[in-house]
Structures are given as C-alpha cells and as structure tokens.
Amino acid sequence: MAVVKPFCGLRPVPELVEKVASLPYDVMDSQEARAITEKNPYSFLRVTKSEVDLEPDVDVHSPKVYAKARETLRKFINEKILVQDETPCFYIYKQKMGDHVQVGLVAAASVIEYQANRIKKHELTRPDKEQDRIQHIVTSEAQTGAVFLTYKADESINALMQANMEKPPVYDFVAEDGIAHTLYVVDDAAQVSAIEKAFLNINDLYIADGHHRSAAAGRVYDLCLQGNPDHSGFEEYNSFLAVIFPHNMMYIMDYNRVVKDLKGKSPEQFLQLVAEKFSITEQVGAYKPSRIHTFGMYLAGKWYSLEAKAGTYPEEEPVSKLDVNILQHNVLSPLLGIADPRTDKRIHFVGGIRGMAELERLVNSGEYAVAFSLFATSIEELMAIADAGQIMPPKSTWFEPKLRDAIVVHMVPCAKYLPQCHENN
Incomplete structure (x- = not known):
C-alpha cells in the first residue's frame, strides 16, 4: 500500500x-x-x-x-x-x-x-x-x-x-x-x-x-x-x-550523448568499427530514432541511423537491453574508452528538450567529436527495472x-x- x-x-x-x-x-x-x-x-x-x-x-x-x-x-x-x-x-x-x-x-x-x-x-x-x-x-x-x-x-x-x-x-x-x-x-x-x-x-x-x-x-x-x-x-x-x-x-524524453573525441580514431575508422555491431545508413538530415534499439549519430557533419544487430545485446535482461546500455557496451566503452559515464569528463548529456539542433551545434563547434541521439526510455521499462531491484544507467530518463x-x-x-x-x- x-x-x-x-x-x-x-x-x-x-x-x-x-x-x-x-x-x-x-x-x-x-x-x-x-x-x-x-x-x-x-x-x-x-x-x-x-x-x-x-x-x-x-x-x-x-x-x-x-x-x-x-x-x-x-x-x-x-x-x-x-x-x-x-x-x-x-x-x-x-x-x-x-x-x-x-x-x-x-x-x-x-x-x-x-x-x-x-x-x-x-x-x-x-x-x-x-x-x-x-x-x-x-x-x-x-x-x-x-x-x-x-x-x-x-x-x-x-x-x-x-x-x-x-x-x-x-x-x-x-x-x-x-x-x-x-x-x-x-x-x-x-x-x-x-x-x-x-x-x-x-x-x-x-x-x-x-x-x-x-x-x-x-x-x-x-x-x-x-x-x-x-x-x-x-x-x-x-x-x-x-x-x-x-x-x-x-x-519521458530522449536523453542524448555527445563525446569530446574519437580516442585517436579518424571518422572513417570509427564508422568501420561501429559497423561491426550496428547496421548504418547515412541520412539526409537530423535523425531522431522512432523505435527501440535504433540510434542517431552525428559525425563529421553527417547524420547516420544505427540499428543494433541481433546478438549484440541480451534480449531478456531488462537493464542490459536498454538502449542506453546497448550504446554504452557496444560503442562508448569499447570504442571511445568511456568506462564510467557517471564520472568521465569526456562525455556530456543533452536532454531531448533541446532537440537535435543542439547536438549538431555542439559537434559543429569543435568542442565535441560525435553525438548520439536515442529513443526515449519508457515508463514501463523504468518500472520493470525498479520492480526487479535493479539500477538504470546514469542519465537514462529526461522528464518533462x-x-x-x-x-x-x-x-x-x-x-x-x-x-x-x-x-x-
């Protein structure tokens, strides 16, 4: 009660x-x-x-x-x-x-x-x-x-x-x-x-x-x-x-990520590595994901859509299959060296209320090298994780x-x- x-x-x-x-x-x-x-x-x-x-x-x-x-x-x-x-x-x-x-x-x-x-x-x-x-x-x-x-x-x-x-x-x-x-x-x-x-x-x-x-x-x-x-x-x-x-x-709105550098990789090298875990399609304009397990990426002046490939995340585990964790475990940590987004100063989080234009602005300014747009976490996902006594990754939800x-x-x-x-x- x-x-x-x-x-x-x-x-x-x-x-x-x-x-x-x-x-x-x-x-x-x-x-x-x-x-x-x-x-x-x-x-x-x-x-x-x-x-x-x-x-x-x-x-x-x-x-x-x-x-x-x-x-x-x-x-x-x-x-x-x-x-x-x-x-x-x-x-x-x-x-x-x-x-x-x-x-x-x-x-x-x-x-x-x-x-x-x-x-x-x-x-x-x-x-x-x-x-x-x-x-x-x-x-x-x-x-x-x-x-x-x-x-x-x-x-x-x-x-x-x-x-x-x-x-x-x-x-x-x-x-x-x-x-x-x-x-x-x-x-x-x-x-x-x-x-x-x-x-x-x-x-x-x-x-x-x-x-x-x-x-x-x-x-x-x-x-x-x-x-x-x-x-x-x-x-x-x-x-x-x-x-x-x-x-x-x-x-709940999307909670997006921008990263300061590519950890020594060129944009072309980084794209090749991302393609190992995601299907990549270049987009004409800003890409805001419309369903789970898809992501937008703004890199070197271009937008791409990313779709997580089958087998790159556990489909039954409520925390690991969250989009924020799919991005963390397949891109941010292994490719960009961001092991702990809670404390790493190279990553910055951008609430969805600021829109895709803010992601473009941050990357175009030169202060950041790449931006990722995410599909918003659902309230049902949040409740399922809380019911299971588990913890969501930092900056998973942006409420408005x-x-x-x-x-x-x-x-x-x-x-x-x-x-x-x-x-x-």
Missing part, C-alpha cells in the same frame, strides 16, 4: 506565484540563476540556489550558502510572500506543455515506505549531491523541491482527482517557457480522507526523478530520530514532499515538464533535534 499524507503547505500568495515559482535548482548553473534573480527578486531560486545573493566566487557548498537560504526563506515568510496553510491539505498540480497534460497529487510521502523500498528506486545517488540536499533541508528546515513519483494508473484515484478539479484553482499561470501550471487545494476533510484511502490500494510508488531529494529526506529522518527521544512518528521529518502522477500521464519549485513547500522543523547542524551555519 502507498501511504500519503496531507500537510500544511507553504505557498506563494496568488498575486506573486508566477514570479516566485522557479525551475528546479539542478537544471541550471549559478550564473544562469543569478541572471534570473537580478531581474526577478521574488524568484525562489534565491532559496534553492542562494549563492546568487553572495559573492560570485563563493563555494556553493559553503555553510553560508545554506544559511543564506534559511535567511531568504524566512524573509519571504515574514514579508507574506509565502504563507502557510493552517490545516493539512492535499494539492492537485496540473501541468500543460503543448498537447501534453499531466495531473499529479502533491502530498507528504512516507520516509519509512521509502526506506523499506515500497517507494522503489532505479538510480544510484552520489554522496556529495545527497549531502548537499541534507544540509539544505536541515538548515532551511524545509523541503523546497518535490520528489517526482509515479504509480500504476488507477481509475478510482483519477475520479477523485477530477472531482476536486471542478472548483476554481488557487493558481493558474503560464510560465516564461510556455508551460502552464494550475494548482487546486484539497482541504475538505472527507475528500482528504478519500484520497488517503484510495492510495492504500496502490501497491507501489516509483521514483521517476528526485533520488537525491528522497535519499536526503531519509538521512534527515535518521538524524532527527537519533536526536528526538520523544519521537512519535507524526513529526514532519517522517515524510518528504512529493508530486505523484499516474504512469500513463508521464512524458519540470515541476516548479515553490508551488508548494513542505516545512520540516528540525533545529531542536539537530542543534549541531545549526551551530555550523
């Missing part, structure tokens, strides 16, 4: 939501964030990337960066830019990008369910990124970014969501990138109870995006548990901020549209349980 709880969300006042709501902290660098906040002082990036209000050469993991996040969040609260709901609520978050619409439940997901693997994972986390999120939570006493969860679609939940979208939304705006964001507050006690009960019939939740956020919430829970002799199980640190979408509304930070924030009062953490900030 899936345990989800309502909570007292901290939210922008309606007249400022369009200015406050921001893209996630991890889709831009500090320089890009600084440019945004210089034009818009209400941007929540001042909390999630708080180095923008400090000197440009500051270490982004410095204690004063986290302290600045706490200071700015309190400032937004004191100035009534953000206001906390007085009673626990669920929230329904609708997004529209072009023709694609997705509707998710904003809720407090269970840390215990996560630690028991009833909220299933499919990626490894990096200790440095995990520690960054831990420090941000304990210093700001808030979970400012949601974990993106999914579940196998259920008609009873769909009906409840639709019923609660019949009343007027509290937010309805189109962001600068053209994506529409709509939020409904579910504060009726009977409806809140009905949603909680409906999710108890869901066997598993799956992390689509946000492995570091959820892992950090788990570590904060452990720390607070140690520091709270009166632990009841009802404290806010027992849960983490999540937006939960049915699997049939998920939109991105959840906006600050639409709803989950406050996690924890200073009294972790005084040592706050003494260092």
